[in-house]
Amino acid sequence: MKRRSFLKNIVVGTATLATVMLPYGVSRLLAPGIKIPKRNYLRPPGALKNDAEFVVACIGCGLCGEVCPPRCIRFHGRDGGAKVNTPYIDAAEKGCILCSKCIDVCPTNALTTTPIEKVDMGIAEIDRSACYPWVDQGICGACVSICPLGDKAISFKMWNQYRPYVRYGCVGCGLCVEVCPHPSKPIWIVDRSQEDVAKHAV
Amino acid sequence: MSRRSKPFFVWRHLNKLRWVTLTLVFLMLILLPLLHVYQTYVAARAYDLLPLSEKQLYDTMELITAPFVSDPASELDAIKGNTWSGTFWGFKLSDPLAVVGQIAAAQSIYWPFFLTALIPIAFTVIFGRFFCGWICPATFLYELNTNLGAWLHWAGLKTGNMHFDRRMKYGVLAAGLALSMLTGSVMVAAVYPPAILGREIYYAIALGGFGSGMIFFLGTLLFDLLVARRGFCRYVCPGGALYSLIGRYRVVRIRRIVESCNDCAKCNAVCEFGLDPLRDNFGQECNNCTACIAICPTDALDFTIRLTDYPYQGPGHLGRQYRGQKKKQGSTSATPCGQKAEAL
Structure with missing residues (x-):
């Protein structure tokens, strides 16, 4: 009799707990995905647009890294899952100089021949609540002066010489991220599909 | 005695050349990342x-390359890569397993990439699994590992000598390709030592540290030492399986000259892949490494151009067993078995 009541208590307890936790679980399931802005992995220039296709095409030979003059191309480790040994560029550490040597050397179609202006590694986005000139904490312009594409990609606001803004010519090479002196990196490369640039560029 | 054919004397020394090749490939794998850093x-x-150490590296590399290039930043791009995929003066070569794995992952063929494996495939069709014995950077370490095992054995320590089914590696190849197909990523590269070694050495030198692949590779070294001699190449390696399949009907083979053989079985003992040269059983897995030719005390192993191995030719004519048979025949009469051995 005692055992029966014990089992009954367990069943009732579990059921109560499940009922109480159910709203939390449902809300977690329905909640929109939380954006994690830290450390985005850019693919080298000319990479296939669809990342799954890129992982399929890449054989992980490391040739792109071996020809990269600034040594910005690094490789996913075990943490990358199926992406293991595929190349990435961590713009905060080192940006791409768009020399397109990796495109030439890639044996597969993972990196396909692309003119520099058509490269799409993403697009830079400036956080105007942190960038030094935008919060009136001095003049900077590091991102504008380093940009290999010049005026097509990033330039200063006309009415304030030192406030940078990104234009659609930006290919997302990440050099601006590399040189940005602000510790929190208010300039960052985001997916072009995120379309935040238009909002910021006006 | 005159009808006994002697192998060309150079074949005995090919094993040394093979060691030179293996060493060169391995040193290139170390040198190329250093050159890239430079x-x-x-x-x-x-x-x-x-800093000072980097300056020393810079100076050393400058010393090595200065006679050959005037503009190192661009001209040293001539030779890049590893045995998995590399480029020589714009000419690209890839491992057949890379191509097969990528075809499995993509489920379609990208022809420009397929063509990069054409020369290795052609060489494999002619010379069989030669990559495993002559080029593979992992083989360099595995053979040194075998020697270490021999020393440990000599010192009285127990080393592994287990035997498994040789066909296991074809299963690994099939499973790896199936996994590549399912995950959409070239998964066979994760268990293929030359690919692992090529990139891990690059990671270690140019990107500041070994990745997880090195742990796997050290595991295979321990497996070879403690469980089965050269066990990974014999029983597991998916690349070895692919090369064996491509080189099944290889044109250049090693054969035993039965008239010169004295059944000493040194060839069997030295064979890294555990094959059976003594009984003419090379099979598809011989990599023409010529270790057996080099060790044979009576010059009884030679290259031949044939699509299949000779069937078993009987005991060697200089061996005790054959002479015993012959004596018996002499005392009674010629048996068909003896005639057959003569004829061959």
């Missing part, structure tokens, strides 16, 4: 900013 310094014009 190139990055040159491209950045960073000599004055470098």
Whole structure:
């Protein structure tokens, strides 16, 4: 009799707990995905647009890294899952100089021949609540002066010489991220599909 | 005695050449990342900013390359890569397993990439699994590992000598390709030592540390030492399986000259892949490494051009067993068995 009541208590307890936790679980399931802005992995220039296709095409030979003059191309480790040994560029550490040597050397179609202006590694986005000139904490312009594409990609606001803004010519090479002196990196490369640039560029 | 054919004397020394090749390939795998690091310094014009050790690296690499190139930042791009995929003066070569794995992952063929494996495939069709014995950078370490095992054995320590089914590696190849197909990523590369070694050495030198692949590779070394001699190549390696399949009907083979053989079985003992040269049983897995030719005391092993191995030719004519048979025949009469041995 005692055992029966014990089992009954367990069943009732579990059921109560499940009922109480159910709203939390449902809300977690329905909640929109939380954006994690830290450390985005850019693919080298000319990479296939669809990342799954890129992982399929890449054989992980490391040739792109071996020809990269600034040594910005690094490789996913075990943490990358199926992406293991595929190349990435961590713009905060080192940006791409768009020399397109990796495109030439890639044996597969993972990196396909692309003119520099058509490269799409993403697009830079400036956080105007942190960038030094935008919060009136001095003049900077590091991102504008380093940009290999010049005026097509990033330039200063006309009415304030030192406030940078990104234009659609930006290919997302990440050099601006590399040189940005602000510790929190208010300039960052985001997916072009995120379309935040238009909002910021006006 | 005159009808006994002697192998060309150079074949005995091919094993040394093979060691030179293996060493060169392995040293290239170390040198190329160092050269790349040097190139990055040159491209950045960073000599004055470098710490002392890096300056020494810069100077050494400059010393090595200065006679050959005037503009290291671009001209040293001529030779790049590893045995998994590499480029020589714009000419690209890839491992057949890379191509097969990528075809499995993509489920379609990208022809420009397929063509990069054509020369290795052609060589494999002619010379069989030659990559495993002559080029593979992992073989270099595995054979040294075998020697270490022999020393440990000599010192009285127990080393592994287990035997498994040789066909296991074909299963690994099939499973790896199936996994590549399912995950959409070239998964066979994760268990293929030359690919692992090529990139891990690059990671270690140019990107500041070994990745997880090195743990796997050290595991295979321990497996070879403690469980089965050369066990990974014999029983597991998916690349070895692919090369064996391509080189099944290889044109250049090693054969036993039965008239010169004295049944000493040194060839069987020295064979890294555990094959059976003594009984003419080379099979599809012989990599023409010529270790057996080099060790044979009576010059009884030679190259031949044939699509299949000879069937078993009977005991060697200089061996005790054959002479015993012959004596018996002499005392009674010629048996068909003896005639057959004569004829061959």
